[in-house]
Each structure stands twice: as C-alpha cells, then as structure tokens.
Amino acid sequence: LGPPSGGEVYDHGETDDGLPYLVMGLLSGDPLDQYLQRRGVLSSDEVVSLSLQIARGLSRAHDFGVVHRDIKPENVFVCRSDDGSPVVKLVDFGIALSPDDPRLTGTGELLGSPRYMAPERFRERAQVTPSSDLYSLGVLMFELLTGRLPFESESITGFILAHLEETPPHVRDLVPTCPPELDRLVFELMAKQTVQRPVDAH
Numbered sequence: 551l552g553p554p555s556g557g558e559v560y561d562h563g564e565t566d567d568g569l570p571y572l573v574m575g576l577l578s579g580d581p582l583d584q585y586l587q588r589r590g591v592l593s594s595d596e597v598v599s600l601s602l603q604i605a606r607g608l609s610r611a612h613d614f615g616v617v618h619r620d621i622k623p624e625n626v627f628v629c630r631s632d633d634g635s636p637v638v639k640l641v642d643f644g645i646a647l648s649p650d651d652p653r654l655t656g657t658g659e660l661l662g663s664p665r666y667m668a669p670e671r672f673r674e675r676a677q678v679t680p681s682s683d684l685y686s687l688g689v690l691m692f693e694l695l696t697g698r699l700p701f702e703s704e705s706i707t708g709f710i711l712a713h714l715e716e717t718p719p720h721v722r723d724l725v726p727t728c729p730p731e732l733d734r735l736v737f738e739l740m741a742k743q744t745v746q747r748p749v750d751a752h
Contacts, residue, residue, distance in 0.1 A: 577627050577639060577641075579630060580627070581623065581627055581628070582600075582623035582624070582627070582628055582638075582690075583623035585623075585636075594729055597694045597732070600626075600628070601691050605687065605751045607639070608680070608751040609752045612683070612751055617678055617679065617682060619678065620663060621666060621683055621687055622663045623693070625640065625642045627639040664709040665699055666689045667682075668682040668685035668744075682744075684750075685739060685747065688738075689739075689740060691735075691736045692736050695721045695736070696721055700740060718737065735748075
C-alpha cells in the first residue's frame with residue numbers, strides 16, 4: 551500500500567489446482583532496514599517524509615478494517631520516484647488481522663516482532679486495533695531518528711516487559727536537534743494506553 555511506483559495488484563485468482571495467487575508490479579529499491587544500513591541515522595525531514603507515507607499506507611489499510619500487526623523496517627520498502635525521492639510501500643500483510651475475516655491469522659499466538667509491538671499485543675485476549683500499528687510506527691520513527699530502538703534487551707522476554715512497563719526515552723534525550731513537535735509525536739505514538747495515542751493514522 552502506498553503511492554504508485556510498483557507493487558500494485560494487477561490480478562488475482564486461483565490456479566487450476568486451487569492455489570491462490572496475486573499478480574503484482576515488481577518493486578525496485580530496498581527494505582528500510584537495508585536502506586538504514588546504507589544511510590545511517592536519517593535527518594528529521596527525511597524521517598517525516600517517510601513516516602507520512604507509512605501513515606498514509608496504514609490509513610488505507612485501516613479504512614478497510616485491516617490491522618497490519620507487523621510494522622518494522624523489513625516490512626517497509628523504499629522505492630525511488632522519477633525525481634529520485636524515496637517512495638514508501640508497506641509489504642508483508644501475512645499476519646494482518648481483519649475483523650471481517652478473522653481466519654487471516656491464528657488466535658492465541660504471539661505473532662509479530664516483539665521489538666516493535668504495542669503493549670496490548672502481549673496481553674491475553676486484548677483487542678488489537680489500528681492503534682497497535684501506530685505504536686509500532688512510533689518505535690520505527692524513534693529508530694530512524696536515533697539509530698537505536700527505544701528499548702534494548704538480549705531476550706524476547708526483556709522486550710516484552712519493556713514495552714509493557716518501561717517509559718521510552720524522548721528522541722531529544724539522544725538527538726537534541728530533533729524538533730520538539732516531532733519528539734512529542736513519537737513519544738505520544740509510544741504511549742502505553744491506546745487512548746493516549748493519536749486517534750488514527752490520518
């Protein structure tokens with residue numbers, strides 16, 4: 551999902567033996583994790599540009615009732631427009647959850663990447679909403695701006711406890727040149743309670 555530049559779905563159906571298929575445009579570019587390895591810490595302006603595009607893709611998915619549930623650098627693809635500017639595509643909706651089709655993913659399982667997952671994702675029988683994607687976007691933005699995750703741990707359990715209990719640092723604690731408004735937005739996106747986050751991706 552995102553602006554035009556490849557990756558659009560052109561056709562879909564089933565093969566003669568019943569296997570579903572999609573025909574999509576070929577993406578040319580890099581996953582965001584590789585893009586970051588090559589570029590290093592990004593400027594605030596570039597983070598804003600990339601993040602707005604991610605939010606636009608999320609808003610499209612959320613408008614259709616789909617929660618991605620696995621926003622992380624590997625699932626953000628950075629293409630190039632005709633003028634050379636980065637164009638973002640959201641990929642890998644493999645564990646997405648739709649209220650209209652709960653069979654899209656399993657239940658009672660920890661699916662996703664704990665380094666980027668919202669606290670409510672770790673609670674039993676918690677309702678997963680678009681706000682969970684916004685939390686993951688906040689973690690991703692923090693990483694783009696600082697070059698590190700808001701929480702560090704050597705174990706999955708450590709990440710889970712940190713997302714559940716620890717207050718993340720402010721971006722400006724690590725990057726004093728970050729604009730205060732951007733710092734505040736990232737901090738609000740990573741709020742523990744969904745009601746404290748922005749209302750939606752729009």
